[in-house]
Amino acid sequence: MASTPAPTSRRRTGATRERQSTHEGFLVHKSGRWIKISAALAAALILLYIFVPLPPHHFGSSWLGYTLGTVGALLILWLTALGMRKRAITPGRWSLKAWTSAHVWLGVLLIVIGTLHSGFAFGWNVHTLAWALMMIVIVSGIFGVTAYATLPRALSANRYDAEGAITEKQMVEALRSLDRQLHDAAQPLDRECAILVDHSLEQDPFTGSIINRLTGRYPGDATREAASELRRLRAHRPRVADDPLDKVDALLTRKEAMLARLRRHLRIKGWLQAWLYVHVPMTFALIAALSAHIVSVFFYW
Incomplete structure (x- = not known):
């Protein structure tokens, strides 16, 4: 005669109930x-x-x-x-x-x-x-x-992204790493393009008022302006092999994405504290x- 799985089922149900009670939110407590x-x-x-x-x-x-x-x-x-x-x-x-x-x-x-x-x-x-x-x-x-x-x-x-989780500290470190790469990649550029990259490197990503942080809007974003202006300049220049502007553009794109992620992180944290x-x-x-x-x-x- 087959044994019934009722006791196991009861134990599982009790454990589930206990687990649900542990994770119960304070708004609906008890x-x-x-x-x-x-x-x-x-x-x-x-x-x-x-x-x-x-x-x-x-x-x-x-x-x-x-x-x-x-x-x-x-x-x-x-x-x-x-x-x-x-x-x-x-x-x-x-x-x-x-x-x-x-x-x-x-x-x-x-x-x-x-x-x-x-x-x-x-x-x-x-x-x-x-x-x-x-x-x-x-x-x-x-x-x-x-x-x-x-x-x-x-x-x-x-x-979280496709590569896993990243902390706020890692976001800042990633920005610094991108800045170092941008500094090296911008060395072959002409003066006009190099100045645009320098503006991005010199701007503190944490500058801005509390309103900027809570809204996530930074009107004077030097990285966004540099990327936009460099793309405009590239459109009026002949394409060449191993163009240093290509590498700089790719790095600025990555920096824009990481900046947006960090600022979104700070905006959410700001609202949690404001x-x-x-x-x-x-x-x-x-x-x-x-x-x-x-x-x-x-x-x-």
Whole structure:
């Protein structure tokens, strides 16, 4: 009688389940536990706001307004603790992945809490400033989550080609190697062509503003200009055997491709980091505005 493969199948299924759990993203951690909690709380708060009889004016000073304000302020302080929490990687219910998942979805919930707390009463005051800073922090955080969910794949794809993977350091070394080859290949060229190659060799590939890096556009690219001008000059010259311009053109083409690859790499890395330059400073500004908001409320209360 043939033995059944059921136990093996069960073991494989369990291993697969364990592997899937290990690689589960923080956004859907524990089957989206924090998505569900945040959505349920948001729905409950909106229903309270709609159906509980409250004063039409000065909603923030009602019992629900003060409750939402207190919860929102404590939640903001808890959300800022993620930076310290990252220093300790621990498993379990409050693992770093669970904490990050809660950070994201409770941060989104804060839009509902903060807006309902305001009673939709906005003006030129510290209260609206605190709300606006809160929204900037949340929106920049959403952008950061989107970036971390999509850009690493693009960063990895940019590193691979037919010859395998290449690191940022290897890209820079490849550029330097091409520059050395260009320097040697340009020696037989006439003065006009040699000057064009020199411009490419002298330009630092890392020059440019933060806007250039994030957009990947470098209007004054000496390598692109040199390649374009040399091709134009070649078109008006008779073709000869072993023309040094042929080798220079081939090297410039390779350098253009490597430059584009390196700049694409830096652009993706830039977007992975740029949002933090908004998110973190605005968080501290939010805490300052929140403190002023609380002091002013209790001063007038």
